[in-house]
Every structure is written in structure tokens, then in C-alpha cells.
Amino acid sequence: MGSVLSVNAQRLVADLEALGQIGRVAAGGLSRTSFSATDTEARNWYFERCAEAGLTVVVDGLGNLIVSSPDVVPETTDRPAVWSGSHIDTVPNGGQFDGALGAIAALECLRRIHEEGIVLERPVRSIVYTDEEGSYAHLLGSSALARGYSLAELEAMNGRDGDRFVDAFTAAGGNLDAATRTKIDPATLHATVELHIEQGPTLENLGHEIGVVTGIVGLGGGSVTFRGRADHAGTTPMLGRKDALVAAGALVVAFPDLAARIGDGAVITSGVISVEPGSANVIPELVHVTVDFRHPDANQLAALEAEIRGAARAIADQYGVDVSIDLEPSIPPAPLNQGIQDLIAAAAAARGLSSSCLPSGAGHDSQNMATLAPTGMIFVPSIDGRSHCPQENTSWIDVENGANVLLDTLIQLAGS
Numbered sequence: 001m002g003s004v005l006s007v008n009a010q011r012l013v014a015d016l017e018a019l020g021q022i023g024r025v026a027a028g029g030l031s032r033t034s035f036s037a038t039d040t041e042a043r044n045w046y047f048e049r050c051a052e053a054g055l056t057v058v059v060d061g062l063g064n065l066i067v068s069s070p071d072v073v074p075e076t077t078d079r080p081a082v083w084s085g086s087h088i089d090t091v092p093n094g095g096q097f098d099g100a101l102g103a104i105a106a107l108e109c110l111r112r113i114h115e116e117g118i119v120l121e122r123p124v125r126s127i128v129y130t131d132e133e134g135s136y137a138h139l140l141g142s143s144a145l146a147r148g149y150s151l152a153e154l155e156a157m158n159g160r161d162g163d164r165f166v167d168a169f170t171a172a173g174g175n176l177d178a179a180t181r182t183k184i185d186p187a188t189l190h191a192t193v194e195l196h197i198e199q200g201p202t203l204e205n206l207g208h209e210i211g212v213v214t215g216i217v218g219l220g221g222g223s224v225t226f227r228g229r230a231d232h233a234g235t236t237p238m239l240g241r242k243d244a245l246v247a248a249g250a251l252v253v254a255f256p257d258l259a260a261r262i263g264d265g266a267v268i269t270s271g272v273i274s275v276e277p278g279s280a281n282v283i284p285e286l287v288h289v290t291v292d293f294r295h296p297d298a299n300q301l302a303a304l305e306a307e308i309r310g311a312a313r314a315i316a317d318q319y320g321v322d323v324s325i326d327l328e329p330s331i332p333p334a335p336l337n338q339g340i341q342d343l344i345a346a347a348a349a350a351r352g353l354s355s356s357c358l359p360s361g362a363g364h365d366s367q368n369m370a371t372l373a374p375t376g377m378i379f380v381p382s383i384d385g386r387s388h389c390p391q392e393n394t395s396w397i398d399v400e401n402g403a404n405v406l407l408d409t410l411i412q413l414a415g416s
């Protein structure tokens with residue numbers, strides 16, 4: 001490879017530490033939910049880093065940040081670009097690396113390419129996607145790039161706290177008309193790559209340094225509702241009851257077996273169960289169970305849904321209650337580009353780093369970008385697999401390794 005360009009690890013770490021102080025809360029984590037004062041502070045900090053490095057930031061109609069370096073070769077300006085980035089918003093009391101790692105590493109790659117005056121065939125851009133964590137809409141910024149939002153959709157959008165998107169957006173200086181004009185022409189994109197923490201334990205358990213992400217899981221969801229009969233908790237014998245909660249409990253207990261029947265990568269979760277009439281001495285009549293199910297393969301995702309439906313019906317029969325099932329696949333799986341997976345694996349090998357292929361169980365902006373251009377993702381290990389909490393952590397050496405593999409991949413894609 002000759003002399004290998006690497007990131008400035010000290011600067012990368014210093015930036016992640018500085019960004020990791022913005023929005024720090026008493027509970028120990030970071031709260032930079034989209035369009036909040038701390039999110040604005042983080043974005044302003046990012047603008048300063050770009051200005052300091054002599055880079056230009058374009059802000060699109062929904063606040064996505066698209067960063068360019070002054071062109072070394074002017075005729076490459078209009079060629080399809082290679083994008084890399086992630087997000088700097090967080091969940092409430094979240095961690096320091098989710099999103100921030102990929103956003104700052106991409107900036108660092110662009111800084112290195114710029115300061116070394118490296119001539120590439122295509123421009124490289126560093127991106128910050130708006131509201132990845134979905135304070136207002138899941139993957140808001142990349143959805144805006146991939147398919148755009150109508151004014152009616154934006155006006156109907158409500159935040160987790162019940163506030164209206166349009167209020168938060170205009171208070172943060174946003175323009176609603178511009179917000180409906182964010183869809184980009186796929187012909188302007190050559191490829192996209194995102195570096196991210198794994199947010200799970202797989203790489204750490206394998207003892208591997210780099211994850212080559214094969215695809216992003218598809219997600220289905222909805223609810224299963226069991227209807228039994230409310231009766232006296234003391235006078236109704238156990239035999240012959242129509243207890244909707246006993247049926248609901250049986251369904252939830254069956255989740256591990258149902259997932260195991262589909263095999264690797266299948267997960268099922270119920271996060272909310274509501275019980276009516278909800279009285280300690282009345283047999284539950286109506287129980288509503290939320291169901292979230294995921295798999296990286298579209299056919300297997302459908303098979304997993306069929307397993308859940310079949311089990312819910314069988315359990316309803318067994319316990320003599322009625323069931324209504326309202327499940328649907330909501331986000332299709334996003335397979336990632338094989339050629340970019342090969343580049344990432346080769347870059348890791350060339351740097352003497354161990355790598356393995358794995359799917360992403362979490363959603364990422366890359367699943368939207370994959371609908372626009374060949375897209376890849378690089379994972380680095382999460383200590384104890386923790387994420388979306390103050391304990392979220394990744395060792396600095398893994399941060400540096402991941403950023404270097406990203407740099408190599410971007411240079412390959414941009415054509416050296």
C-alpha cells in the first residue's frame with residue numbers, strides 16, 4: 001500500500017471527549033435530543049470544528065449537515081460523491097459514542113484528506129443526519145434525503161413528549177417550506193459508509209476488532225390483544241376462567257422458542273402490556289401486548305411474524321379467550337453492498353485487524369442511504385455490549401482502528 005494515511009488519533013479522541021461534555025446530565029449520560037438547546041450547542045460546536053479545518057458546511061432544509069473540503073481538482077466537484085457520517089443527537093441520558101463516533105470520524109477522515117491535499121476522483125463529504133434517534137420521527141434526516149416529507153406529514157409529526165415537530169423546528173430556526181425540499185437525486189451519490197459502535201456484545205465476545213455489517217435488520221411490530229371475561233377473583237374457580245392475562249403471559253413466555261425456530265438473528269420483544277379492567281381482585285378481561293420483532297432477512301422476518309400469529313391463535317384456543325392480531329412488517333431489512341463489505345474487510349486485514357461479518361440489530365440512517373446508493377457500515381466493539389445508557393463505551397484503540405478502516409474505505413471508494 002506504500003505509505004498509509006491514518007487519522008490523527010489524538011485529535012479524534014479530543015473531539016469525541018469535547019462533544020461528550022455537551023448535554024451531560026446529572027444522571028451521568030448525555031441528553032442531546034433533536035432541536036433541544038443542547039443539540040443546537042453540539043451542532044454549533046461541529047460548525048466550529050469545520051470552520052477551523054477550512055471545510056464548508058451546507059445545511060439542508062431539515063438540518064442535515066453536508067460538509068465539503070475546498071476542491072483540490074475543480075472538475076471533480078460535480079461528480080457523484082462519497083458520503084460518510086452519522087448523527088450527534090442522543091436518546092435522553094444516552095452514551096457518548098452512539099452516532100458521535102461515526103460523525104466525528106467522518107469529519108476526521110475529511111480533514112486528513114484535505115490537509116494532505118490528496119487528489120481523489122470523487123469528492124468525499126462528511127455528514128451529520130438530523131434526529132436519528134427519532135425524537136420526532138425515526139431516522140428523520142436520512143428519510144428526508146431518501147424520500148422527503150410533505151408539509152402535511154411534517155405538521156402531523158409529534159414528539160415523544162407530545163410537542164409538535166413544527167413548533168420545535170421553527171423555534172430552532174427551521175423553515176417549513178425548505179423542509180419539504182430535502183430529497184436528493186441519487187445520481188449525485190456514488191456510495192455511503194457509516195462507522196458506528198456495535199451496541200451489542202458480538203464483536204467483544206469474538207475478540208474481534210472490526211465488524212463488517214452485512215445488513216440492517218427489518219422490523220415488524222404492532223400488538224396482540226386477548227379478550228377474556230372479567231369475573232370475581234375469589235369466587236371463580238381456576239378451571240373455566242377466561243383470563244386474558246394468563247394467555248398473554250403464555251405468549252410472552254413463548255417468545256424465546258418462537259425466535260429459536262427461525263434461528264440466528266430473530267428477536268421478539270414486548271415492551272408494554274396493558275390490562276383491563278386493571279383491578280387487583282378482578283380477572284383480566286382485555287390484555288394488550290405490544291410486539292416488536294426483527295430479522296435481517298425479509299423472508300425470515302415474514303416467517304417470524306407467522307410464528308407469532310400461529311402461537312397467539314393456539315394460545316387463545318388453549319385458554320378459551322378471543323384474540324385479535326394487529327402485526328405488520330414496518331421497516332424492510334436493508335442488505336448492505338457486498339463490494340463495500342469486501343473493501344472494509346480488506347482494509348481491516350491490511351491493517352492487521354481481525355474482523356467478522358455481522359448484521360445490525362439496530363436501525364441506522366444507512367438503511368435509508370442504501371436506497372439511494374451502494375452503502376456500507378463498519379462496527380467497532382461496545383464494552384459489555386452496552387448502549388443507549390451512560391455506561392456506553394468503546395476503547396480508544398478501537399475508535400482509532402475503526403476510523404482508520406473508514407478512511408481506507410472512503411479513499412478506495414473515492415478513487416485514489
Ligand SMILES: [Zn+2]
Nearest residue numbers: 087098099132
Ligand atoms: Zn446511532
